[in-house]
Amino acid sequence: MSASGLSTVRLRRLREVLTRHVEPGDMPGLVALVARRGEVHVEAIGTTEAGGSEPMRRDTIFFGGNSSWGLGFQVFTRRKTLASTPGRFGWTGGTGTSVYTDPAEDLIGILLTQREMTSPKPPNVYRDFWTSAYQAIDD
Numbered sequence: 001m002s003a004s005g006l007s008t009v010r011l012r013r014l015r016e017v018l019t020r021h022v023e024p025g026d027m028p029g030l031v032a033l034v035a036r037r038g039e040v041h042v043e044a045i046g047t048t049e050a051g052g053s054e055p056m057r058r059d060t061i062f063f064g065g066n067s068s069w070g071l072g073f074q075v076f077t078r079r080k081t082l083a084s085t086p087g088r089f090g091w092t093g094g095t096g097t098s099v100y101t102d103p104a105e106d107l108i109g110i111l112l113t114q115r116e117m118t119s120p121k122p123p124n125v126y127r128d129f130w131t132s133a134y135q136a137i138d139d
Helices: 008-022 124-135
Strands: 029-036 039-046 089-093 097-102 107-113
Touching: 008 029, 008 039, 008 124, 029 124, 097 124, 107 124
Parallel strands: none
Antiparallel strands: 029 039, 029 107, 089 097, 097 107
16 A cells, blocks of 8 residues: 555556456547556556557547537536545536546546447446546555
8 A cells, every 4th residue: 555545456456447348349549547645557448540550648638639528527526436526626528538536535547448338327437447447546
């Protein structure tokens, strides 16, 4: 365990879980970040485009020189899952992003994928990322 209270073993598991979404072709690549108490852990997995050879890097940007933003956050008011702690706030977008801050756990998580949502239910990679991020807390 590190000073941030994140388990290095469980962070390795986070990479394994996310790789299982990239390797079968669910998406060409992703970048994931978990930060807690000043420690930042970043995973870059796969390639920047389907069939491409350029590896995903931790500083890869998906906007292609053009971007558009809106401001609106989800705020959890009661716990229903491991990751839905009251006070946790953030946003999951239909074009493959999920960003949340959990003040109670002093945790920030960011998942950038190339997996567009095709229904109101997010792809499993979102659930697996957040479950693994919270399982990495070891204090």
